Amino acid sequence: MKTRHSLLVLFCCLLFAPLSFAQSGPEAHSNDGQSNFDRAFYDIYMHVASTDVNVALRAADSLYRVSTTDIQQVRALMLIGEMHRRVANRDSSIYYAERAIRIANNAKLYEWQARIYGALSTQLREMGLLNKGAHYLALGLKAIEHIDNEHVVWQYKGLSLQESGHYALEKQDFSGALADFQQAEVFLKKLSESPSTLFMLAQNHERLGLCYLELGRLDSSRIHYERALELEPSPGTAESPVKGLIYTGLGLLDIKDNQDSNAYAYLQKALHIAETTEFPSLKIDVYEALAAYYRKAGDLEAYTKYNDLFLATQNQYNQRNKGYVDEVFTGVEANFAKVSASNRLLLVFSACCLVVCGLGFLFFLRRQRKQRRRFKEIIANLRNSRVYTTSVDPVENIDLVVDDGGEEPVADHPREVVSESTRIELMDKLTQFEASHGFIEKGISIAVLAGKLNTNTKYLSHVINQYKGKDFNTYINELRINYIISKMESDARYLNYKISYLAEESGFSSHSQFATVFRGIAGMSPSTFIAYLRKEEKDVDERSLVS
Template sequence: MIGCGKLSKTEKGYVTDKVFDSIYFETAVTIAALDLNRAIDISDSLYNHSVSERHKLKALMLSSTLFQQKGEIKKSIQYAEMADQIAVRNKFYDWEARIAGFLSTQYRNLELFEQGEFYLEKGKKVSDKIKEEQQKVVYLGMIYEETAYYEIEHGNYEAAYKAALTAEEYFNRITDETNKNYFFATNEELFGRICIGLKKWDEALVHYSNSMESLSNVTQRDAVLSCFVYSGLGRVYLEKKETDLAIENLRKAEQLVENSNHLELKVEVYKTLSDYFRWVGNYSEYTVYHDKYMDAFQLSEKKKKQSIDNFISSVQSRERILSFNRNVLLTLLSVLLVVMISSIFFYRRSKKRDFARFKAVMKKIQQEQLSKTATESESVEKKEQKKVRKKIMSEAVESKLLNDLEEFEKGIKFTDKQISLPVLAGILNTNTKYLSYVLNTHKNKDFSTYINELRINYIIKKMETDETFLHYKLSVLSNECGFSSHSKFSAVFKSVTGFSPSAFISYLEKSKNEK
């Protein structure tokens, strides 16, 4: 696995801490920002020319970090696990804690939260074994920062804020001013990210400004962190409708990201730039940056999927094998075989039933879409009910409002996260009382159910017509159709279709393959 990159002649054979640290720092900060592949080659050579175990470990973790920036999560995890073996073997508790936090981040990025939280807990336990107080507070602070990121993934921004506060308490105990400024910078950027989730724009500005100020006091500024800060500032100013300040910060972020191979950075910066140009109505620039965002996003998702398919299965298989005693496996083999055959039989039968139910759901959705423009005659019973029901508006007003609703359904304004009953009433030039009456009378739905079903049907149509949507994360799908969180999206999706989004996507892929 270790590459064959070479150090210069003047660097070969040097194993002293001073020389190693000099090359390590230059590679991690300067070269990595300009040329990731060259940085990886140098990192591999550092490993090959290292004698001490700690130097080898640091070189492996540098390679792991560089592959993570490149979006090659599988290799990143492999290098980190090699480093972890050295740390465990030599009882380097400081590095064992750091690696646990790093692996937790990688599994979180792959949305394998169970594995990630395992390493998160490991990091907390190992940190308690660190005797050197300054190292302990640094790693505990980093662990709580990572905890905050997990809470963000789950949409628990208040809990994330509390975890970031705990991290800040640990960083406050750092005595080295350079280190303290750097970790304050990372934590303030995290606070800014959390405040965006809480829609506290002014507080987010304060935290991002604090991050940039702390970073300015670090000897060598972190280009990646600076880029995230500028991107965050751009997002906040855009939300505050201060477009000049928004584009000023986004251009700074773009300048940094253009010289980087950091996929996560590109996804975030290009997404924010595309949102900016859409908001200001510059659709030619919006198209350029939306395409850049989609290219970076799809490449990132592709690499994540490859990492999951090719690596995680082997990790889980290895863990299962280690968890069983060989003799117990041999004894239970015949029983397991019978159980497996029975399970496969019932599983297949269950899948057939579910797939048939999926087809019925799709047929119903398609019929509903086709019948939107058709006028159906009301039953006698319904006409009688309509006669009895108290009218609150004229026939002409009611008919116009129905027609306006049909036009509204043809667009995508229902994907706006800010849509509400009063907002929709304003769009349709009516009042909430009339709108509620028409929705209840003619759609047999309240406002929330009406909007949510439009959103779900919209994203299903997207997945049917554009196969790239089948490979997106739930957070992207939920954002695309207007939900505030992927957990809300999943709950509504299941209530409308009877399937979880992941199950529905698998059946939709199967259905497409049958055609």
């Protein structure tokens, strides 16, 4: 079984959150203000975020506004960044980490410098930037040298070894990862018992369970997964993504052990947590595991459903990571270069800044040209076709087999699951659905659309996958984005509407969801696209005046 990348994303939660709960000594709780802050912080991170990330984000922002010390501001900023990271908003997550590291550096908060560098290491590792991630992990270890409190040092060293284990897992070095997580446990066991310590140990046992699972040592794997479940401190009414990972691992173990009923029960628990917490990486793991379960069970319809969900969620997650690498990382790198160069000679500092600025300007020009080309392509395609769907190549002729019973011909193809007449009927109905703009209806799902078209989700999913060339979510999102682009291009009033109105008009439930999907399809943000449209409109008006 291959290592699932999405199982490797929770270290960032542990790197700064549990450390946030643990204080440097008794003096940390010497006043009610600090205790109230700690309680609010813990409640937002462990409970509110497990049920509604958007509510947690607003609460974290409020916590920042009432922060009175440098440490409180840093912690609140990192909490806000973590909420953005949970929904894969990489640029926002890094932005708040930047603000936090500036405060930590100015106030000489070495402990928090180490934590933030560690969080950045995790972010970069998740995007595949392993060398850069390892660089920031080394900076964190250097910052921890200034700290005398052995409790804090043990925490950070334990978590750093966990991060080293994640790097080994990325390289599929399971034996190396196992050794790192075993060493991490030595440091974590030295800590006094607290919810944050239990949380870290639970995560570590979950990682050990994964390593043993990948190495084929199923009995050892089960021992660690069950130990992780015992240690995980979240209450049943507000279960954390870590518990979702534990249930997923136990489900996969039971699939291997042919204990199908146990596997189903564990995976249903994991699914509930994944869809409650809206943690994209956990959803990817759970959907993939459920697809494996139903494939083994021979349930084609359920397998297709969860395999489609797995592919769609993974694609969206990867697109967000790619957008961040293309548009944000250069600016982050420049800012940290300035911080690290602050103690160098003025001449070296100036030279570095010039190089960074020059490279940044070149990247900016390249991105502008790329966006401009993409804008022209979109507008040209729109004016040529004046349809809201992407073109589909004609279906090749398929030899049909008719049995002696005179039943409807069925395509002689191992992947064909619907008859030719059903396919044609569904394609016609989809064309009508697109023309009527039914895709802008809020809450549209494959089940809802199947009901409207008087078919079932299995047939509909197959037709969209095979003949539209995409999964259901991508199909709907592309229709919506092309629809609103057409509105903006044909009606100049739309260029003055707020992004939230455009999101509502095209069927999206939120501003942020619309912006993310728009960027993934158009290759730029809605505001950038509108700016190009305004410029084009202005150029046309000027040419008209000249002529």
